[in-house]
Amino acid sequence: MRSIKFLTLITALFMAASAAMGAVTIRTTGVRVGDIFSIEETFPAGTKSATISFNGVTLPLMPDGSGKWSALLGVDLEAAEGPAPLTITHTLSGGEKYAEEVPLNILPRVFREQHITVDDSKVFLSDEDRERANRENREIRAVLAKTTDKRLWDSSFIVPIKGRYSSPFGLQRYYNGEKGSYHSGLDIAAAKGAEISSASEGRVALVGDYFYTGNTVFIDHGLGLYTAYFHMESVAVKEGEMVGLGELLGKVGSTGRSTGPHLHWGVYVGGVKVDPLSLVSVTKNLD
Numbered sequence: 059m060r061s062i063k064f065l066t067l068i069t070a071l072f073m074a075a076s077a078a079m080g081a082v083t084i085r086t087t088g089v090r091v092g093d094i095f096s097i098e099e100t101f102p103a104g105t106k107s108a109t110i111s112f113n114g115v116t117l118p119l120m121p122d123g124s125g126k127w128s129a130l131l132g133v134d135l136e137a138a139e140g141p142a143p144l145t146i147t148h149t150l151s152g153g154e155k156y157a158e159e160v161p162l163n164i165l166p167r168v169f170r171e172q173h174i175t176v177d178d179s180k181v182f183l184s185d186e187d188r189e190r191a192n193r194e195n196r197e198i199r200a201v202l203a204k205t206t207d208k209r210l211w212d213s214s215f216i217v218p219i220k221g222r223y224s225s226p227f228g229l230q231r232y233y234n235g236e237k238g239s240y241h242s243g244l245d246i247a248a249a250k251g252a253e254i255s256s257a258s259e260g261r262v263a264l265v266g267d268y269f270y271t272g273n274t275v276f277i278d279h280g281l282g283l284y285t286a287y288f289h290m291e292s293v294a295v296k297e298g299e300m301v302g303l304g305e306l307l308g309k310v311g312s313t314g315r316s317t318g319p320h321l322h323w324g325v326y327v328g329g330v331k332v333d334p335l336s337l338v339s340v341t342k343n344l345d
């Protein structure tokens with residue numbers, strides 16, 4: 059079962075034209091909007107650095123010591139469908155720089171809609187609340203824009219808590235008939251006080267109490283990859299601390315804008331929001 063699944067995950071293999079470049083492998087469940095995907099390439103000895111650019115985001119690739127370099131990238135939920143080339147650049151220790159373009163096709167994905175009727179006061183924020191939410195959003199974006207230039211995770215990513223998936227990633231919400239924002243993570247229903255685990259190894263990048271997301275933890279996994287944990291009752295970690303796979307981050311709550319105890323789990327790569335379950339499936343097949 060596992061090997062069949064693995065084969066279908068390798069959807070594309072591109073041979074680069076120049077002898078200076080190796081084979082590029084893209085592993086993914088299909089490069090759909092909202093997906094995360096892995097890219098690997100073998101560069102010649104003496105390669106000093108390598109980067110990949112895609113849809114306006116540039117991230118570093120990391121070497122594994124055997125000549126193979128890799129990175130994870132994400133396709134924004136609002137990215138346009140159709141051809142979207144990747145540009146991979148590597149620089150040799152002598153300073154020579156090589157760039158190649160790899161064709162990629164972004165596939166569509168249909169997301170569910172949810173229509174909610176609420177009191178207008180829940181839709182329109184007071185000036186004070188709006189100012190607070192905007193300020194906090196800027197603070198969060200600034201953290202997500204930082205790229206730690208080495209990979210901090212080693213283990214395949216796990217779902218941080220057991221429970222029913224109550225709202226999927228990408229759900230398009232309408233409030234009183236007006237189109238609202240799409241759901242940027244995966245909601246997992248769990249009892250208040252249930253323990254939340256770190257999805258893999260990383261460093262605690264941000265801990266805060268925010269208007270929308272309540273008690274919040276962001277973990278930096280390196281190379282532009284972050285996981286986020288919202289609406290927590292309590293937080294068990296401090297900024298700057300290194301955490302292991304499965305380590306306790308805090309407990310489930312309903313803080314911030316939340317209608318009941320649950321964990322909102324978010325994944326970001328290069329600042330782009332992606333489906334957390336695609337991170338779990340992509341990293342499971344990286345060995």
Ligand SMILES: [Zn+2]
Nearest residue numbers: 243244245322
């Ligand atoms: Zn949510």
